[in-house]
Amino acid sequence: MLQIQAESNVPTDFGEFRMMAFSENEKDWMPHIALIAKNTDLSQPVNVRIHSECITGEVFHSQKCECGQQLNSAMQYMQENGGIIIYLRQEGRNIGIINKLKAYALQEKGLDTVQANLELGLPADDRDFGIAIEMLEQLNVKSLNLMTNNPEKIQIIKDSKIQFNSRIPLQIKSNDSSLGYLKTKKSYFGHLLDDEND
Ligand SMILES: Nc1nc2c(ncn2[C@@H]2O[C@H](COP(=O)(O)OP(=O)(O)OP(=O)(O)O)[C@@H](O)[C@H]2O)c(=O)[nH]1
Numbered sequence: 003m004l005q006i007q008a009e010s011n012v013p014t015d016f017g018e019f020r021m022m023a024f025s026e027n028e029k030d031w032m033p034h035i036a037l038i039a040k041n042t043d044l045s046q047p048v049n050v051r052i053h054s055e056c057i058t059g060e061v062f063h064s065q066k067c068e069c070g071q072q073l074n075s076a077m078q079y080m081q082e083n084g085g086i087i088i089y090l091r092q093e094g095r096n097i098g099i100i101n102k103l104k105a106y107a108l109q110e111k112g113l114d115t116v117q118a119n120l121e122l123g124l125p126a127d128d129r130d131f132g133i134a135i136e137m138l139e140q141l142n143v144k145s146l147n148l149m150t151n152n153p154e155k156i157q158i159i160k161d162s163k164i165q166f167n168s169r170i171p172l173q174i175k176s177n178d179s180s181l182g183y184l185k186t187k188k189s190y191f192g193h194l195l196d197d198e199n200d
């Protein structure tokens with residue numbers, strides 16, 4: 003069972019968050035993280051972003067995906083409106099950074115993001131969103147507004163005891179390097195993305 007191993011306030015460029023580390027034991031060096039904006043009201047539907055780790059995009063500003071900009075936008079939104087970011091340590095849709103870089107190498111040869119995973123003998127998406135549900139339940143979230151374009155994340159909430167109140171879109175304009183990735187998200191995974199941002 004996940005437990006809150008430690009928590010603290012963290013001032014950020016966007017404002018102050020309460021940061022909590024969730025793992026099954028305190029020796030886990032890659033705990034999942036909850037970032038809670040100070041003005042979050044748990045008696046109302048809570049704004050929530052469930053975000054998967056992307057070291058290339060978030061730390062190193064890769065242009066191959068929009069993860070870094072999505073995380074920044076989500077942090078800003080939660081500061082302005084209250085809310086929680088659930089940051090899951092499921093790098094590369096949970097294939098890990100080594101496999102993600104192998105997938106990128108195949109993408110350089112012309113495969114799309116899904117084909118590259120399959121070529122490596124890995125699922126297109128290997129994430130477990132049940133972890134996010136467990137964390138939200140421990141945080142006492144009863145109803146939420148989910149910030150996502152991913153229909154699977156919406157379904158996972160609808161299948162849980164937490165009430166799905168609404169969706170908050172989180173669309174980032176594409177660039178030359180991310181266009182293919184975003185198109186595959188839309189065509190293969192059914193992401194709710196507008197054409198004008200392709
Ligand atoms: N395997 C693989 N993973 C990638 C690739 N590009 C980005 N990722 C990973 O995709 C994940 C994106 O997660 P999220 O930001 O939660 O996005 P999402 O599930 O598409 O849904 P949204 O909520 O709409 O953003 C991260 O774990 C990235 O590391 C890629 O080319 N291959």
Ligand SMILES: [Zn+2]
Nearest residue numbers: 056059067069
């Ligand atoms: Zn990314």
